[in-house]
């Protein structure tokens with residue numbers, strides 16, 4: 001295990017070829033790539049421009065599918081896609097555990113409420129977090145904390161009282177103010193090497209008011225003011241030049257004008273269906289299907305098929321329920337359907353067309369049957385993973401080929417994945433909270449996010465999983481070989497003297 005390097009005087013000591021001795025990651029939860037870029041261009045984020053973008057760079061990157069909170073934090077922290085982290089949604093079912101372990105608490109999950117405390121436990125032990133790799137580290141209100149230790153995890157003790165307060169007031173800004181004071185305190189700790197901070201008002205207020213509302217725009221400006229204050233404090237201590245500042249968002253946001261209750265729709269076909277929020281009834285032990293919707297733009301359907309523990313592919317399970325995909329695609333709320341075949345290939349269908357995707361470690365194979373389900377122009381049948389992003393990043397489905405396929409293969413992935421059409425959400429219980437805007441789907445509105453760093457990086461084609469190896473590179477730490485991301489750093493520099 002790598003440990004933080006401590007100098008005798010108590011200050012964090014950088015690795016021998018580090019360009020910075022510490023990193024601070026600023027998660028701007030729910031920020032849209034286009035709106036952030038517009039505000040930056042218009043001069044409305046002057047502190048971000050001065051302290052992060054001008055010395056470094058900014059890009060609109062592609063997040064992971066499903067584009068939901070927590071699931072899309074983990075790629076920044078681990079460099080891995082959801083298939084490797086095994087965090088496949090904010091709600092999921094583990095079909096083998098569901099079949100065999102009636103009393104286990106890990107048969108299915110929702111991270112709402114007390115489920116929030118299960119993120120670290122559920123994160124695959126095959127991946128390592130920046131908190132574990134760059135110690136001492138701290139987490140300020142992020143959903144994943146593995147490696148910080150309890151007392152450096154402000155999420156653990158404060159999440160519930162703060163969330164309750166938000167439900168009473170509907171205003172997240174004062175809560176962000178409090179988390180900012182934790183950030184300033186962390187920035188003042190001389191030995192800390194990695195700090196993860198979250199700003200949540202853009203996400204929370206987008207759900208309530210819409211992603212382009214005045215209150216949400218104000219959230220971007222408050223984030224900018226926080227960056228200014230953070231830089232001032234680091235500069236006063238002579239640490240600004242030695243601190244890597246990184247910002248990123250987990251998902252965008254898209255306005256919702258219609259609700260489609262995917263779970264009720266599946267149940268109406270006569271299938272005994274397990275779904276939240278009613279998961280603790282008689283379906284605990286026996287169901288024929290499970291529907292798990294997250295961010296409300298993405299739904300996973302799990303089918304019993306020949307039995308929950310039977311070794312079948314998604315395609316074989318779908319064959320037990322004929323017509324399901326056709327009927328789903330007749331619903332305007334459903335945009336894309338995807339399922340796995342026995343030979344590991346992934347089938348994708350939409351009203352536009354059908355195709356087969358195969359994802360390998362180094363490349364993607366894409367075969368269109370008739371017309372393209374994403375509506376892409378002509379693409380080569382074989383692309384390396386980076387080329388698959390370059391070819392699609394300006395379209396409505398940036399990185400769609402890699403993202404639709406990377407989710408299959410995890411124990412908690414559904415048999416059939418649904419990406420909602422623009423303007424729709426898939427959660428019948430959504431009305432209470434996620435009214436005006438949602439996320440989760442493969443659409444650009446949800447997948448395109450801002451990233452920026454106060455060190456130059458290759459901005460030609462960026463995935464959020466690339467930030468983790470980039471941070472490790474700049475801190476002079478070894479990059480694990482099994483990551484889905486790649487370092488974007490082309491030029492390093494010596495660590496400035498303090």
Ligand SMILES: [Zn+2]
Nearest residue numbers: 029030069250
């Ligand atoms: Zn989020």
